[in-house]
Amino acid sequence: MKNIKLHISRNIEELVPYPPGRPIEEVERExxxxxxxxxxxxxxxxxxxxxxxxxxxxxxxxxxxxDGSCFYLRKRLSERLGLPExxxxxxxxxxxxxxxxxxxxxxxxxxxxxxEPSFAVYPLVVKAQGGVAVRVPLDxxxxxxxxxxxxxxxxxxxxVFIANPNNPTGxxxxxxxxxxxLDGLPEGVVVCLDEAYYEYVEDERFPRSxxxxxxxxxxxxxxxxxxxYGLAGLRIGYGVGxxxxxxxxNRVRQPxxxxxxxxxxxxxxxxxxxxxxxxxxxxxxxxxxxxxxxERLGHSFVRTEANFFLIRVGDGxxxxxxxxxxxxxxxxxxxxxxxxxxxVTVGTEEENIRFMEAFREVTxxxxxxxxxxx
Ligand SMILES: Cc1ncc(COP(=O)(O)O)c(C=O)c1O
Numbered sequence: 001m002k003n004i005k006l007h008i009s010r011n012i013e014e015l016v017p018y019p020p021g022r023p024i025e026e027v028e029r030e031x032x033x034x035x036x037x038x039x040x041x042x043x044x045x046x047x048x049x050x051x052x053x054x055x056x057x058x059x060x061x062x063x064x065x066x067d068g069s070c071f072y073l074r075k076r077l078s079e080r081l082g083l084p085e086x087x088x089x090x091x092x093x094x095x096x097x098x099x100x101x102x103x104x105x106x107x108x109x110x111x112x113x114x115x116e117p118s119f120a121v122y123p124l125v126v127k128a129q130g131g132v133a134v135r136v137p138l139d140x141x142x143x144x145x146x147x148x149x150x151x152x153x154x155x156x157x158x159x160v161f162i163a164n165p166n167n168p169t170g171x172x173x174x175x176x177x178x179x180x181x182l183d184g185l186p187e188g189v190v191v192c193l194d195e196a197y198y199e200y201v202e203d204e205r206f207p208r209s210x211x212x213x214x215x216x217x218x219x220x221x222x223x224x225x226x227x228x229y230g231l232a233g234l235r236i237g238y239g240v241g242x243x244x245x246x247x248x249x250n251r252v253r254q255p256x257x258x259x260x261x262x263x264x265x266x267x268x269x270x271x272x273x274x275x276x277x278x279x280x281x282x283x284x285x286x287x288x289x290x291x292x293x294x295e296r297l298g299h300s301f302v303r304t305e306a307n308f309f310l311i312r313v314g315d316g317x318x319x320x321x322x323x324x325x326x327x328x329x330x331x332x333x334x335x336x337x338x339x340x341x342x343x344v345t346v347g348t349e350e351e352n353i354r355f356m357e358a359f360r361e362v363t364x365x366x367x368x369x370x371x372x373x374x
Contacts, residue, residue, distance in 0.1 A: 170304025
């Protein structure tokens with residue numbers, strides 16, 4: 001096509017597009033087997049059935065624009081969380097709220113502190129906005145080091161992102177660590193506690209993050225309907241934060257950013273205790289099984305508080321490719337600076353068994369290869 005002249009800023013020029021995964025049907029056509037996808041931390045049990053029912057009931061209203069305030073959902077969540085309605089904001093996935101935060105609080109040269117590796121979207125949106133992503137390495141146990149993050153805060157810091165549990169490690173920061181960190185922050189720094197996997201957490205030392213909001217700190221907690229509620233395809237998440245922070249996000253966001261099916265579905269999913277419990281139980285049992293089998297094969301792994309975990313395989317890319325050939329899609333970690341690891345999402349019982357079969361075969365191949373090269 002004929003070239004065109006564009007005026008583009010350097011920060012946009014330097015961005016690299018997020019590599020999209022191939023549709024599962026394409027992988028199936030190529031391999032000739034139905035692949036299992038354990039790569040995106042989705043709920044393997046499917047969406048909340050109550051949500052699906054609610055969507056069916058709302059289809060005939062699709063000619064109307066959605067309710068721009070998410071009236072019913074806001075009311076329900078505010079009651080449930082014990083915070084005023086002005087403290088709640090909704091987004092097209094929690095991804096959108098991450099973006100709204102950066103657009104509201106970051107301008108040219110402002111700094112945003114985050115762990116490395118952590119959720120890949122944080123540095124992307126910061127760079128697009130012309131900000132500086134200050135990336136703080138994890139500690140030796142692959143946990144976020146809040147002490148190091150505190151040291152990275154400067155006069156230019158406007159935002160801090162803490163994914164808790166962290167993606168891709170599944171590790172958490174504890175309440176005592178987080179309180180110390182927040183107490184030591186200078187005024188004017190907004191802290192985003194991204195709790196996309198909150199509902200899976202078992203560790204009792206996990207922070208009661210909404211208390212920080214109730215205390216009036218400059219904090220916003222992000223949660224999502226994409227993970228345990230099984231509604232990733234609908235795109236809806238929410239933030240609960242200091243009303244002044246939320247006010248700015250509401251000014252910046254598009255008026256109809258959350259679609260009407262997402263609104264009715266998530267309202268119904270909130271009441272679906274059974275789906276939530278089943279999903280939590282499936283994750284717990286799946287992890288116990290996977291930990292046991294992987295240990296038996298002699299690999300180490302990182303204990304998780306989420307629905308995914310890291311396995312140390314040595315050649316992460318090689319393992320990823322061989323597993324893919326066997327119809328098992330996991331996430332290689334080289335791009336996250338963890339080339340020795342793969343990240344695996346917990347599947348259904350059958351998927352976990354299929355994963356372990358393939359994983360065992362690949363492990364054997366590697367052992368044989370090593371044996372033939374003493
Ligand atoms: C840490 C973290 N935050 C946020 C998200 C995005 O969730 P959503 O689907 O609500 O945009 C993810 C999804 O993978 C995640 O891992």
